[in-house]
Amino acid sequence: MLPKLYIVIPCYNEQEVLPITGPMFLEKLNSLSAKGKISPESRVLFVNDGSVDRTWEIITELSQKDEHYIGISQSRNRGHQNAVLAGLMEAKDNCDITISIDCDGQDDINAMDEMVEAYLDGCEVVYGVRASRETDSFFKRFTAQSFYKFLSAMGAEVVYNHADYRLISSKVLKEFANFKEVNLFLRGLVPLVGFKSTTVSYDRAERIAGKSHYPLKKMIALAVDGITSLSVKPLRLITGFGIIVALVSFVGVIWALVTALRGNSVPGWASMTCIVCFVSGVQLISLGIIGEYVGKIYMETKGRPRYIISQRTWDKQEKEDK
Ligand code: UDP
Ligand code: MG
DSSP: OOOOOOEEEEESSOHHHHHHOOHHHHHHHHHHTTSSSTTTTOEEEEEEEEOOOHHHHHHHHHHHTTTTTEEESSOOOOOOHHHHHHHHHHHHTTEEEEEETTTTTTTTTTHHHHEEEHHHHTTTTEEEEEEETTSSSSHOOOHHHHHHHHHHHOOOOOOTTEEEEEEEEHHHHHHHOOOOOSSOHHHHHHHOOOOSSEEEOOOOOOSSSSOOOOHHHHHHHHHHHHHHHHOOOOHHEEEEEEHHHHHHHHHHHHHHHHHHHHOOOOHHHHHHHHHHHHHHHHHHHHHHHHHHHHHHHHHHHHOOSSEEEEEHHHHHHHHHHH
């Protein structure tokens, strides 16, 4: 039997791009199904992430035009990661494979052919990896690359240059559903589920329209979230650093005692001030890092829902049918 594919697309305030890219996704779906790679029952699943523009109206219009388009809407904006998760969880019981992709046309949809091919060859997860970043500005390229390097240095295992364009089979998603954490960093979590995986490289284009929702500030927040939800290495670094400072202090104490006993101690204002400033700075940073983890624990213990779906395009049709 041919696998049923759901293309999962998070959309937040994308009224400019959706009318252009929506049909592109459908075309890809149709071509895959014409080639006999996927079932004709496959779907393009949009996840409206609490947009404040016409995004949801566009999605409902599309779904009325063609049954291959379906959509769900989150009750409010919850961020890209939660939107993707909502779509994947919605899809997992209705299909065999999912491909998550951004709706702005930056990720080359032609890589889907290779992804599906890899699935048919027995892979359960296929990561889309950017072959080049020539179209990105130097700044975006530099920050994005530092992002991956920093993550791996901090012990968070991620696939280099892979964002959230990937194929996941429903078999993997069913296991993934048991990862209950509310601090979501999908690209770090998916490798933890395991199963046979591979990568497919593609060229990343520029956004077709609209503008990026990931300025530097959000990228840093995502990096901090990624590290603290995947690894405790920063805590270990603090401990390591604490030990070094303690050892150096020990030498300092002996030096201070010897100097004092010899009777040639001087007021030493400058050295005292430097040490106090330095050590208190280190302590504050350490507290901040520990606080980051405490905050994570706090959010996890609440166990709040990770997404709330307020509307589905097919609900509406059922209502109209009645
Ligand atoms: N997105 C979302 N919720 C948000 C922000 C973004 O669902 O709060 C979606 C957005 O519509 C797009 C994808 O996530 O499909 C990636 O966002 P964007 O293109 O702005 O990020 P970039 O590609 O610049 O990193
Ligand atoms: Mg984008």
